[in-house]
Amino acid sequence: MQVQKFRRATLLALAVGGLSFGGSDFASADSGGATTAGGGFGAIGSLLQQNTAQERRQNNNCANPNAAFVQPGLLGGPTQTRCGTGDASFNRHAVNHGGGSHATGGSGTVGQMIQQNTAQKGRQNNNCANPNDTIFSHGEGVTDSFCVDQDGSHNKHTLTKGGGSHATGGSGKVGHLVQQNTAQEGRQNNNCANPNQSDITAPDDLMASHCSNLDRSHNKHTLTKGGGSHATGGSGKVGHLVQQNTAQEGRQNNNCANPNDTFITSPDTGSQTRCASIDHSTNVRTAEFSGGSHATGGSGEVGHLVQQNTAQEGRQNNNCGSRNGMTLIASGHTRTQCVAVDESKNFDTFSR
Template structure:
């Protein structure tokens, strides 16, 4: 990860490839690790800051610049980030105290606080502040996590992941805490100012695939917690706990001026894992917003197998002329569970408050498939002769036999405002939670343009001798 960086390309190519692969074998072993802590510094003038703490098997902090200024004409910029876990663990014990990221105070700055604990932690091409100027160019980001590991007679205990925001005035702050097998924090800048993008293409592809085998295993999670700071203008607080956590192409503050250009975002989660005679116990996933003046805020807490917070920008301003913006989000559960017990303490999202104007989204989801897709908090879209598409799909083909599940539920609580208030509060619990194309505070101007939303949920699961409380 680099600091401030300015790149000027003409007819060139900038490419980054980051790959981590774990094919290790662990037998009759014991691993006890301390926490991973990241704490930011303070400042009284404008600065950009990233605080990242990761603990787990594979930590991929790749092509994730802090402040990135890019001018490209007829160029190609590409980042490929991949994590693959094919490890084998037999009669092993692992215990960790979790990961913690904490921001510090300042004035007029951009800040990211990220804490991840799990098998695969992919912070790829996720700059804090980026402002590209693209003409006839292509900007691609590909992020892939694949878990094909085998675990037998293992015990895993984690202290949870925590991200805490700072007290800052006139700032953009992102607080993200993820705990689970696959944590894909990809192409998710804090602040993006793309002005202009002409005759170009911007793509983001994010995929998680869990094909792992767990037999006679025990997993205990401490929960994921994200807490926002005070006096922050634009703020995102995300806490995710589960098998697949996909916080992809989900900028905090995004400005796009597209002219004859195309933007594509593809986010896919696929679970084909097999779990036999196992015990899974999770702590709560909690997202708590901060407070301030004129706050634009998103608070998301998700717990379950598949957590897809995809293309869910906090505050977006999109101007499209003769261009196309397309978002596709899919979660597919084809897992098999035999004689397993799963206990969860639920998901909770609590909004912050403002003494002035407040635009806020609070989402808590608990269940198998959590798809908060293309669900912007504040969106100002001006579409002229252009097209904007959103497609969100969740499919459940899982097989469950002799299993038991107990959940503490999903809880969401909104904040308050001393002036104008735009607020969305969503709590979902069950197999398929699809909060799709459900924008809070939308301003849309369409002249000869087209906007389309397609959201589909299909449940073809098989359940025999199961119990759910």
């Protein structure tokens, strides 16, 4: 059990891309892929896992408590999580080959199995503020989670080939199986503020979650090939099965503020969720090939089965504020806002 007590908590992660001038030279980057696999457990026991695999240029994996007790704000003050990526690079005559991103949860026979399996494949990836089997007890102030991707890169004569993104939940035979399996493949990916099997109490707090993607890149004579996005939930035979399986493939992906089998108490205030994808990019003679998006829920024979299976494929994807098996007690307002704005300029482009 992890205990944290502090007056003000501010967690900041920032990845900023530099400047790289290739001139007329040829640059090549080959990746063997990112792979994480959770171990299984014996015949009887409790399995609590967060398995995260990230592959590409900028990755943040921050502020994801697992099987923890967090009690900030004892004397007042906000609790804040900030994850950001910023890319202002210049790339010319570059080739990038990725081996794919694979996150696989462990399996068990009898017991409690609570997992968050996240695989992200993209230029900018944030996986932040996702509590798993965690008890939050807040005092006064604001509980704020903020994830942002900003791309102002310049790309000319580049080739990017991805090996796909695969998130697979472990299976169990008898017991309590609660999972969030998320696979994202795209230029900008946010997977933030998704509590899983958690108990959150915020009597005087305003809970706010913000996820945003901003693309101001300039691309000319570029080719992008995706390997597909696959999210697969684990199966159980007898017991309580609650899952969120999300697969997203597109230029901009947000999967945020989706509580799964979670109890939230906020009697005096409320909650706000804002997701935005904004595309101001300029694309000249570019080609994009998609590998598809697939979300598959696990199966159960006897017991309680609650699932959300979401597959999205497009230029801009938002999956936000989707509650699954959740109990919410709040007298204040509850707002969810998802926005996708495409003001990009495209000349002689091809997408499939």
